[in-house]
Amino acid sequence: MKKLFTLGTLCILIYACNSNTSENKATDSGTATEQAASSPNTADYDPNRGQGKFDKVDVGSQLDAAMATEGETIANLKCASCHKYSDEKLVGPGWKGVSERRQPEWIMNFITNPDAMLDQDPALQAQLELCLVRMPNQNLTDDDARKILEFMRKNDGVK
Template structure:
């Protein structure tokens, strides 16, 4: 009886710990779906994917926008990103506005999923960070303010 119970319990535990099918929206889905892989050839790594084709930045920092962006980032971003180059959950922000075009940044923070699926640099970051950036549903205005805060963080005056 005892032996039968152990065998049944082991079978139940093995079944319960087995691989489950991923559901839509799982954060740990693979880096490229079949459709994403097919579309990757048309992906522009300088612009990203999304509605932002041209983002006009002022020559100087818009302090009011940067202040609003810091508030938004405090609620939506800073729990996963540091403003230094140090990784927290996601990569640090230091230097991001010098490495990436503003269109890419705006497209990524407003529409991360297709870019995670197609951008080789983002996929490499995913290998390091192991967590997909969730879509924070930022408005275009909030995203632009966060971009201005990133510029301030990178020393734009």
């Protein structure tokens, strides 16, 4: 009886795995085709602004403290499970110095459009090889992304 139960359980697991795999393959191949058709040529990619709708982000010379505080709250909720605010890697890279290394447009485009950026940005692809995990799209609003950018600036010492 125990052998029959084990055999039945094994058959159910094999069936469940095979049916999910074939559904996922069909979905994945369609998604890859759609992405290839809609993605711009990598040669047209601007590494200073990234890929997305932000062409110019005016951050000013002074920190907006209220915006940075709100950005920290959002980052603690949406980002801190994968990123440390130091230079230490967690799942993703640490945030220390990111606002000094990257243009505000690039940061805003990456926060709001990570899939396209990961597909085209050579530096992000190299980072992906180190972290082994793609940044998920957190579906942040433009306003939330701007607040996170301001928190990143505060984290990097802008006053």
